[in-house]
Amino acid sequence: MTAPDKRPFPDLPKKIETIHIIGICGTAMGSLAAMLTERGYTVRGSDANAYPPMSTWLADRGIEIMIGYDEANLDWDPDLVIVGNVCRATYADAVATRERGFPYLSLPEALRFFFFEDRRPLVITGTHGKTTTTSMLAWIMTDAGRDPGFMLGGIAGNFDSNYRLGDGETFVIEGDEYDTAYFDKVPKFWHYAPFRATINNIEFDHADIYDDIADVEHVFRRLSKMLPEEGSLWVNGDSPRAMAVSEDTEATRKTFGLGDGNDLRALNIERAGRGTRFEIHYLGEKLGTVDLPTMGEFNVRNALGATALAMDEGLSFDAIKEALSRFKSVKKRQEYIGGAGGIDVYDDFAHHPTAVAATLRALRDQFPDRTLWALFEATSNTSRRKVFQDLYPPAFSVADQVILSSPRKKKDNLSAEERVDVAEMAKTIESMGPRTRLIPDVDDIVTTVAAEAEPGDLIVGLSGASFGGIHQKLLTALKARFSE
Helix, strand or coil, rough: CCCCCCCCCCCCCCCCCCEECCCCCCCCHHHHHHHHHHCCCCEEEEECCCCCCCHHHHHCCCCCEEEEHHHHCCCCCEEEEECCCCCCCCHHHHHHHHCCCCCEEEEHHHHHHHHCCCEEEEEEECCCCCHHHHHHHHHHHHHCCCCCEEEEEEEECCCCCCEEEECCCEEEEEHHHHCEEECCCEEEHHHHCCCCEEECCCCCCCCCCCCHHHHHHHHHHHHHHHCCCEEEEEEEECCCCHHHHHHCCCCCCCCCCCCCCCEEEEEEEEEEECCEEEEEEEEEEEEEEEECCCCCHHHHHHHHHHHHHHHHCCCCCCHHHHHHHCCCCCCCCCCCEECCCCCEEEECCCCCCCHHHHHHHHHHHHHCCEEEEECCCCCCCCCCHHCCCCCCCCCCCCCCEEEEEECCCCCCCCCCCCCCHHCCCCHHHHHHHHHHHEECCCHHHHHHHHHHHCCCCCCECCCCCCCHHHHHHHHHHHHHHHHH
């Protein structure tokens, strides 16, 4: 449940040189550690485990990792402690932080303090599409010479990184509605003081935090009121919830989308190869045609959101469309892993029913004559719950072959009644048309698919995590099969 407001910003030492990060091996926390190191701070951190690629990535930057959450981790007496939301109040180094009087910040507090000063935060929000839209905007701004800083929840293809310090006037940030830290139970994006923002869409997610959709709408409504009058808020005009929560913003509100009435609109969408061509119209006038090297109407909407903020920052449409034509997708977002024997393998982050449906629909529309395999692992805190038991099956209905694995194991208190019933889900999907199987083990899935897939088939592995390395394992198995 969200707290009424974020905590007051704490007093910090006038001079900060050394920083300890609790939970340093998370993607965002590791990136923050690297950003601080680039700024000249001495950074160390602790985590329960450390393994490649993050452990080696941090080691390459001279950042020491202490294994476990022990109070001795703070014996080096850092000037500041930054606490990740993986950390619980009872962890020994968290307890020691409070008892010894170390000043401490959450990740979003640290980002704002160290990297947003004297910059305009451009914040991309919404249930779906945040990472891709943030990556698109960061690339557009960079390609136009604006040198923005940015941070996002995936590896941007144009940068081979998920962050960049930049020296420009803006910082592009993915605005997450997930909570901040054990001591500050509010959405991360409440800390970012957005000057401009988008709301891509709003659906129920993060069932471990929010009780219902009303709770989610509340935090977005508060966000929309945080924008200054001189700022701008672009809202997906095709999303009734996004429109409703943004009604009271003091910023200039404009809309983007595919439907009639949007200020910024995409028309005449065409599919070609692995890309999409479409026209962009603003206030009824055609600005031009974009050739986007990604698939699906949801990526067209993502491109509209990025275009909207770039236009407000004064970029010409010609500069925007040129950058979009050379956009490289984020890792795990329609990521093409490779092919063998005429069979192509993709990796996608989709774990929410809407995201699964959008990804599979994009692939089906792009390649209507190919046999489409959908491999799925329930891994997020929401997807592992029964909350979407009835919404997942229709999302898979456009596939030809569906294989479900066992939900990823996590240390939590979910009862059997709360957990998603994957076997029942498989039966329901099967009744909708696709051949559907439950194969619990990743290696068994690889063996099955590698043996049964035929030239021309398209396989996508859908998971919010690594899916046990299934994509590379499958590609290796296919190459071995066809080399014989």
